[in-house]
Amino acid sequence: MAARKAAEKPNVSADDLKQFYRDMLLIRRFEEKAGQLYGMGLIGGFCHLYIGQEAVVVGLESAAEEGDKRITTYRDHGHMLACGMNPDGVMAELTGREGGYSKGKGGSMHMFSREKHFYGGHGIVGANVPLGAGLAFADKYLENDRVTFTYFGDGAANQGQVYETFNMASLWKLPVIFVIENNQYAMGTSQKRSTSTEDIYTRGAPFGIPGELVDGMDVLAVKEAGEKAVAHCREGKGPYILEVKTYRYRGHSMSDPAKYRTREEVQKMRDEKDPIEHVRDLLISGKHASEDDLKAIDKEIKEIVNASAEFAKESPEPDPSELWTDIYADDIPQGAAVEEDA
Amino acid sequence: MPTEILMPALSPTMEEGTLAKWLVKEGDTVSSGDILAEIETDKATMEFEAVDEGVIGKIIVAEGTEGVKVNQPIAVLLEEGESADDIGETSEARGPDEAKEEPAEETSAKAPEKAPAKAKEDDAPPKPDQTPDWPEGTEMKTQTVREALRDAMAEEMRDNPNVFVMGEEVAEYQGAYKVTQGLLDEFGAKRVIDTPITEHGFAGIGVGAAFGGLRPIVEFMTFNFAMQAIDQIINSAAKTLYMSGGQMGCPIVFRGPNGAAARVGAQHSQDYAAWYAHIPGLKVVQPYSAADAKGLLKSAIRDPNPVIFLENEILYGRTFEVPVLDDFTVPFGKAKIWREGSDVTLVSFGIGMQYALQAADRLAEDGIEAEVIDLRTLRPIDYDTVLASVMKTNRCVTVEEGFPVGAIGNHISATIMQRAFDYLDAPVINCTGKDVPMPYAANLEKLALVTTDEVVEAARQVTYR
Structure with a gap:
């Protein structure tokens, strides 16, 4: 892992630090609550928690501008919260209720928000990578100066369509940032056992795509790298790769045998590298916040998360008639002029 | 506490x-x-x-x-x-039982409101929409299917700047089968885009571009190669509207030649009609004539949903009469009756229509009047036109080039059985391609495809003549 950067950055204010602390804590507490609701049988199916990886999305969102797009895999709750989607709607989707972002029809892995430019939530490993390049293709075509953050894991980095996409994204200079969230395990298979090279970010080089390794447990390092990548894309120089080394504390999904790594390895990460503790230390040692200030934030987050759980429990199941809606978008009248909403 | x-x-x-x-x-x-x-x-x-x-x-x-x-x-x-x-x-x-919190409510499946197709109480023949596709007296011109497809794309591209074409050899080569001929000259390289030979990747980029507000036309050099991209077509394009609770539609057309060409062997000769027709969220079109190719492709490009547009290499060069109209479209879900008859209904689509129409001519020589229906779209399917016809003729033969197991004809037969059982005077027969990979040898290839003789024989069988 890249060395942890110096404590203070000139471009980060005390307010920024507090915001990072708050945003990361929201994801962590939300995910813990989701795990709890799963244990109670209120959430079903697959549920992939983001605990440990919070600095990745929070750092990169701080480098995004209004209108920039994001798309990710099935470990998507953190991305949705970080881009400003409502925790109530996310949690209610996890419980499969009418108040969820997809009216209960998508589930943990399939949520979207046009308003926040969040394009999912995709369940097939690697398949969201060309989709992300396609979003960037649309932005370049429409000449709107937006960039797309396309997140995928170290496991997906071995999928063929990722390299088909690298080729076309570079060829057509698409404004897309490929964010490889390397949490070091593809389900239960470590990177060493699945991936022929150690540095995944170098895999863009044959396609002419620059890449760099980022400490994903340090939100400031992620922000700095994100800003550099965004600037590259907005200057019209084409795609950029960020391999963000991170660590997931929990299992791949809720039922995980936890036999492929030691408890000591997980504990060491939590003790020494925790991204939230890191920012907490910066706030306290830099005298940017008191213990009481942080306690107030903790309390506020706890209330938001508890409220989302209450909402998710109380929101009704979707009406049975919803089974038959949203299969097709409304037809455009035949022979009539087409009005574009894009 | x-x-x-x-x-x-x-x-x-x-x-x-x-x-x-x-x-x-x-x-x-x-x-x-x-x-x-x-x-x-x-x-x-x-x-x-x-x-x-x-x-x-x-x-x-x-x-x-x-x-x-x-x-x-x-x-x-x-x-x-x-x-x-x-x-x-x-x-x-408290005992553990009392403390036990009931998990989510009983999830016993409630009966869906729309039950699957079943016998209607009132089984009077349906009244299908069979208004003509163009007004009587419209000026007509002779055109190949290839030219009609190109004109459809060009007209829609002139109309909407967000429509673009991408695929292998669509631009500088002018189309592997010349369907995109001239488009690069008129619309430029921004809107007519040659891709590398990476179907999985560019299908996904097309779907992403549709999510992002564009109207892509993705050409597959043939649909055989779209198998490499089928995950993006089904999991990303067809399902996202539903998975997003109606937020994220995918207006995209996937088009290209489908089915057997001539002597190109097993990997290049397959009809995917039944594969795609299986998928909710997709619309599936398989035209036969040049007029339908044009009118349906224009509708496909305007449709806010993902459309699979199955063309046929052998039909590209065939000529048909096409109406000369400023904006000619054909709606989805409306079958076309090519020939009226009272003795037997032949239901087909795409290149299957050539066998059905030839068979009808031969049957007429023997005094058997066949009604020939071109489904034109396989999702949605115009059941009413088929049922109304079968209720008149009491007999039905389906014709397609695809494999026999899970064929479109199987589905048509099941629908007729459920909704018009009492009208049938004979079991429905499905004429299909044979249950074998496509052989190369000329004689074997002929045997593997459905033939006009087989359609004629099936029609005789159901009419007991």
């Missing part, structure tokens, strides 16, 4: 498990995220973490206990300022 820590579920189907190991003891201070215990079932082990912070006041279920029910209290957590003496009011006062 002390908080009960409940036995968690590893999955919604888990009812009980083994509390394998405690990693904390009474009196330990825990904070959110600390691992409390290991829970095991026959299929997995899960580390169970604390949600709230506090002190472990009491361990109720000892480690090594098997058969611990989900949601049964296993320990008690004390908040700041509480002591073990406060515990009495929680778990010990």
